[in-house]
Amino acid sequence: MWNELYPEDGNDPHDDDHAAEMHRLRGLIMAQAAETEAVLGMILVRLDPGQNVARPAGQLLLSIRQRLDEQRRSHWSAGLDLIYDAIKRRNEAVHRPVEVGSSWAPYSTGDGGEWVPVITLMCDQEYDEQNLRKDLALQHRATCEAVRLLRSLDL
Template sequence: MRNQFSSGRHREVVSSEAMIQDLSDEDVEHDVPDSWREAPVRDDLAAEMHRLRGLVMAQGTETETVLRRVVAHLNPDANVEKSTAGRLVQDVRRLLSDEDEQHWEYELCGIEEAVERRNHAVHSKVSIGSVWRDYATGGGERVPVISLLGDEVYDEADLLEDFGLQQAATRFAVEILLYLQRGEG
């Protein structure tokens, strides 16, 4: 069975709710609560948030790549290929001398905060809340009034801030790597 989401031409993230609604509307045998059918799912309203989440994730991956190089520099025998960013920061802290860890405390805290925000962007669901607005001429439309990422009120500006935090974390990791490679530590 083919529906609007199986053609490969849909260029936005499609929520599971939209797919359930689409398949339910085609009289597919699924038990779908009526409350899911009341408000049509409008994934297009969340498209920019999904795009920004992608930027946060991609930049977070760059930080992770640099952290792998930092750990490998500090311990050439370390197996870091499958380590998560959080684990890599812990390894960096463990492998740095006390003096170097103290020197880089601000940067390491910034990286840790970026890892937390990246994980939030990756693992939290985007939800857009809307209200019905009547037209004076009859009919109406649903108008978005709130966006959530997980259980936090979150919007594009928040994700842009998270993206900036990811960029700063990558810079911090690069600064630590270069410091170590120059033998300054």
């Protein structure tokens, strides 16, 4: 984008070609989190049909926790905590400013290394493609837990 907006600037500080996969993964994290949020809305409607579900995922999760009976809340405690963790990670990916850069990663053989694209995003720490893949897997697990909870309400 920098090159398109400022073609006269020969020193491009951004290497977006190398970070394209990381930006794609950020988008997938956001999309998967939206799926979880939709399921949370369905759960809340099932628990309390009059509820407004046009709220952020964190608020939906809090309302769900408040409406689950003690037995279900205890049974689903780990799943609800996983969903909470996924919401926090999604919020970091969405709301933190993104700076693309590179970090030197030595080879495991100790023979040299390579520059690896990173996003400085999560609490100002280096955050690479592997971290994004882990966050995407967390989002997927959160959606699965939300679907399982929704299904359990029918049983």
